[in-house]
Amino acid sequence: MSEPTRESRFTPRVFSGIKPSGGLTLGNYLGAIKRFVQTQDEGSFETIYCVVDLHAITVWQDPAELRAATREVAAGFLASGIDPERSILFNQSQVSQHAELGWIFNCVARVGWMDRMTQFKEKAGRNAEKQSLGLYAYPSLMAADILLYHATHVPVGEDQKxxxxxxRDIAxxxxxxFGVDFFPLTHPVIEGPAMRVMNLRDGTKKMSKSGESDMERINMTDDADLIAKKLQKARTDPAPLPETVEGLEGRPEAKNLVDIYAALADLSPAEVLAQYPGAGWGRFKPALAELAVEKxxxxxAEMKRLTADPAEIDRLLARGAERARAIAQPILQRTYDIVGLVRA
Known part of the structure; x- marks a missing residue:
C-alpha cells in the first residue's frame, strides 16, 4: 500500500473486514488478508480489521454455524500474520457503535443511492421484494464501519469499490x-494481481464460498494434498502459456492461474510469464501447486490449531473489541452532538 495521503488532522488509518458466511477461500487470502498483513507490517497506517458478523445476518444464518464461521475468519487473520497487538482485530457485533452510527447514516443516505448499488441487484436477483431490509441498506452500515474510526483508507476488491x-458520498x-468537516473522505485502495481470484472450474466467475463444487475453490482449511489436487485439476485451455500478458486476453482460466501464482510469489504476471515462456500446463501446474502448498x-495448519481453542479466539476478539470501542465511542459521541441528540 502506498504512503498515506490525507488531511493532516486525520490519523492515517486502515479499516477493512471480512464477512463470516461460509469458509475462507484463497480469494479471501490473496484479495484481502495477505494485503492486510502487508499493510500492518509496513507500519505507515494504524490497522483495524473486523469480522463483520452483522453483515452476515442480512441473510438468515444458522446461529451455530455463524459462531463457527466468525471464529474461523478470526483464525484466518491470526494464522496469516495479523498480530492482535499491532492491529486491532475484533468482531463487529461486539462494538455496538457500528449499528448506532449505521442508523445515523441510514438517515443521511438517499434511497436513490441504494438503488444504484449493483451488489444488491446481483444478490437479490428477481426476488428483490423478498430480501431483507438489511441486505438493501447494508452499504450504509459498511460506511459506518469505516467512518466510525475515521479510516482514511480501505483496501477492497473491485466489487466493493x-x-x-x-x-465518501455519505461523509x-x-x-x-451539518456545516462541519468531521468525517474524512476515505480512499479505496485497489492494487496488485489476483485482487479478484476466479473459480478454478470457470475463469469467468469469482471464486466463491458457496459454489456448487468444492473443487471450484481452495479453502484456507484445505491440507497440502487437497490444495495440490485442486490446482492440478483446475480447468485450463490447450494452448501453452504466452510470453506476454497480452497473450492471456480471452483466456480466463490461464489468466487466473497466472494471477494466483503472481500473488503467491509477490511477482507481477509479466514476471511469472518471463519465468515460464511457452510452458505447457504439465510444467506450470505442478510448479503452481508446489508454491501454493508452500505458502x-x-x-x-495454524488455523486448525487456533480453531481447536475457541475460548482463546473469543478472548482475543473481546480484547480487540475493547480497543476498538476506545476509538469508536468518542467519534460516535461527537456525531450525536453534531446531529443534536441529547446525551446524558
Missing amino acids: QHVELT AKFNHD LSPIS
Whole structure:
C-alpha cells in the first residue's frame, strides 16, 4: 500500500473486514488478508480489521454455524500474520457503535443511492421484494464501519469499490448538511494481481464460498494434498502459456492461474510469464501447486490449531473489541452532538 495521503488532522488509518458466511477461500487470502498483513507490517497506517458478523445476518444464518464461521475468519487473520497487538482485530457485533452510527447514516443516505448499488441487484436477483431490509441498506452500515474510526483508507476488491464511493458520498453529505468537516473522505485502495481470484472450474466467475463444487475453490482449511489436487485439476485451455500478458486476453482460466501464482510469489504476471515462456500446463501446474502448498499449508495448519481453542479466539476478539470501542465511542459521541441528540 502506498504512503498515506490525507488531511493532516486525520490519523492515517486502515479499516477493512471480512464477512463470516461460509469458509475462507484463497480469494479471501490473496484479495484481502495477505494485503492486510502487508499493510500492518509496513507500519505507515494504524490497522483495524473486523469480522463483520452483522453483515452476515442480512441473510438468515444458522446461529451455530455463524459462531463457527466468525471464529474461523478470526483464525484466518491470526494464522496469516495479523498480530492482535499491532492491529486491532475484533468482531463487529461486539462494538455496538457500528449499528448506532449505521442508523445515523441510514438517515443521511438517499434511497436513490441504494438503488444504484449493483451488489444488491446481483444478490437479490428477481426476488428483490423478498430480501431483507438489511441486505438493501447494508452499504450504509459498511460506511459506518469505516467512518466510525475515521479510516482514511480501505483496501477492497473491485466489487466493493462502489461501496467505498458511497461511503465518501455519505461523509460529504453529513459534513455539508451539518456545516462541519468531521468525517474524512476515505480512499479505496485497489492494487496488485489476483485482487479478484476466479473459480478454478470457470475463469469467468469469482471464486466463491458457496459454489456448487468444492473443487471450484481452495479453502484456507484445505491440507497440502487437497490444495495440490485442486490446482492440478483446475480447468485450463490447450494452448501453452504466452510470453506476454497480452497473450492471456480471452483466456480466463490461464489468466487466473497466472494471477494466483503472481500473488503467491509477490511477482507481477509479466514476471511469472518471463519465468515460464511457452510452458505447457504439465510444467506450470505442478510448479503452481508446489508454491501454493508452500505458502498456504502452514496457514491451514495454524488455523486448525487456533480453531481447536475457541475460548482463546473469543478472548482475543473481546480484547480487540475493547480497543476498538476506545476509538469508536468518542467519534460516535461527537456525531450525536453534531446531529443534536441529547446525551446524558
